[in-house]
C-alpha cells in the first residue's frame with residue numbers, strides 16, 4: 605500500500621468520533637426496531653429522517669448542494685457501522701451520493717443538482733433508480749425501454765423490474781434508448797416524478813431478503829417528461845447509469861462489511877454462552893475455525909473497501925478494479941460469515957429469535973446486486989490477464 609493511501613485510511617480523531625456516533629445511533633435508534641420492520645416489510649422512514657438531521661444522508665456531497673463534505677473513507681466507516689445493525693438504513697444514507705444521485709452529481713446541471721439532490725439530503729424527499737429491466741439486468745445497454753423527443757419533452761415507454769423505493773420514492777432516475785441499434789450511444793437518463801401520468805408502480809411482496817425495501821416493477825406507458833428532466837446529453841445515459849452503479853459499489857461493499865461484522869458479533873457472543881457436552885461451543889476448534897474464516901474474510905474486505913474509498917478521495921476517475929475487488933470480497937465474506945453464523949447458532953439460527961437468519965437472507969442478495977459476483981470475478985481476472993486496459997493497483 606502506498607503511504608498516502610495508508611494515511612487516508614487511518615482512523616483519524618474525527619473518523620473515530622464519527623464511528624462512535626454511528627454506533628450509538630444504531631444501538632439506540634435502530635437495534636430495537638429492525639426485526640419488526642424487516643418482518644413487516646416497512647421502510648424505516650423516521651430513522652432515516654433522523655439520520656438526515658445529523659447530516660448523514662449522502663454526507664460526501666459538497667456543502668453547496670446541502671451535503672456535509674465528508675471524505676469517502678469516513679463515509680464508508682459510517683455506512684459500515686450503521687449496516688452492522690441495519691444495512692437498509694446504510695443503503696438509504698448512500699443513495700443520494702450513490703445509485704440515485706451519483707449520475708446527477710456528475711452529469712447534471714447546477715439547477716438539476718439543487719432541484720433533485722438537495723431535498724434528498726434533508727430527508728424531505730426520497731428517490732429510487734430504475735436501471736434493471738425484465739429482460740436485461742447485468743446487460744444494461746441492452747435495455748428495451750424507449751424514448752422519443754416530442755418538442756420540448758420526451759415520451760418514454762417500457763418497463764423496469766426490481767426497482768427499490770417504490771413505496772416512498774418521490775421520483776426515479778431511469779433510462780431509455782432513442783434507438784436500440786445504437787447500443788450504449790442511444791441511452792438517455794431521465795428524472796421521472798412519481799406522479800407522472802402513465803407511470804405505474806407495482807411492488808413485489810415477501811422477498812427473500814432486503815424486505816424493508818419496496819422493490820418491484822416501474823412501468824412507463826407514454827410517460828412524458830420535460831427536456832429539463834434529462835440528465836446529461838442525449839446518448840450520455842449509459843455513462844450516467846455507470847457513474848451511479850460504480851459509486852453504488854462502494855456502498856454495497858461497506859454494507860456487506862457491516863453485515864459480516866454483525867455475523868461475527870452474534871456468533872462470538874453465542875459461542876461463548878451456548879454449552880454443549882459440558883463446555884461453551886466456542887471451545888470446539890471446528891467452531892473456532894469458522895470464526896477465524898469470518899474474521900479473515902471481513903477484515904480483508906474492510907481493507908478493500910477503505911482502499912476503494914481512498915481512491916475516490918484521491919480523485920481516481922474510475923477505480924473499477926478496486927470497486928470489483930471490494931464488492932466481490934465484501935459480499936462473498938458476508939455470505940460465508942452469514943452461513944457460518946447460522947451454523948454456529950444451530951436450530952436457533954433458523955429462528956427469528958436471533959438476527960442471523962436475516963443476515964443470511966440479506967447476504968445472498970448482496971451477491972446478486974450492483975453487478976453480480978460472477979461479473980466481478982471475470983473483471984478481476986481480465987485486469988490480471990491484461991485484457992482490460994486501465995488497472996489501478
Ligand SMILES: Cc1cc2nc3c(=O)[nH]c(=O)nc-3n(C[C@H](O)[C@H](O)[C@H](O)COP(=O)(O)OP(=O)(O)OC[C@H]3O[C@@H](n4cnc5c(N)ncnc54)[C@H](O)[C@@H]3O)c2cc1C
Nearest residue numbers: 733734735736740741742766767768814973974976978979
Ligand atoms: C432486493 C433487490 C433490489 C434491487 N434494487 C434495484 C434497484 O433499485 N434498481 C435497479 O435498477 N435494479 C435493482 N435490482 C436489480 C439488480 O440490480 C439485478 O438483479 C442485477 O443487476 C442482476 O440482474 P438480473 O437479476 O437480471 O440477472 P442476470 O443479468 O439475468 O444474471 C443472472 C445470473 O447470470 C450470471 N451472469 C450474468 N452475467 C454474467 C457474466 N457477465 N459473467 C458470468 N456470469 C454472469 C450470474 O450468476 C447472474 O446472477 C434489485 C435486485 C434485488 C434482488
